[in-house]
Amino acid sequence: MPSCLRHARTPEVAIERLRHWGEIVHEVRQTANGRAAMVRVLRYIFATANPSNPEELVNRLNAAITEANEEIMTAAEQLIERGFKKGIEEGIEKGREKERRDMLLLLLRERFDEVPSSVVARVNAADMDQLVSWIHRGLRAATLASVFDDA
Secondary structure (H helix, E strand, O other): OHHHHHOOOOHHHHHHHHHOOHHHHHHHHHOOOHHHHHHHHHHHHHHHHOOOOHHHHHHHHHHHOHHHHHHHHHHHHHHHHHHHHHHHHHHHHHHHHHHHHHHHHHHHHHHHOOOOHHHHHHHHHOOHHHHHHHHHHHHHOOOHHHHOOOO
């Protein structure tokens, strides 16, 4: 299988090569840990090929190596789960960032009354580290401008 995996970065080539490996796929699946090994191989193909249309890749793999359909679905499901978890983590991170933006703007409005739209735009464009820095400065700053001084 190594020569097959070497070309797995191109889904079309990997699938075409796997099609010709039917006998080896059959032998691997019959070994004690064969199914788990096939799942690992297929996960590798999914991860390195990084297809724009994963469902199409699953369908093409199923057609190419019909005997390993269960392993193909297991590998695909694991990658979907990983993507789902990554999406949740990214959503949580965006929520934290929004919370800090809101906190900073509230702090600035409480301390300095009016906050110009240019400051709101700057806050909305800032990354998490910058927001935290400005929140700390906002607690002690004498003026709105001093919160954003880079010196």
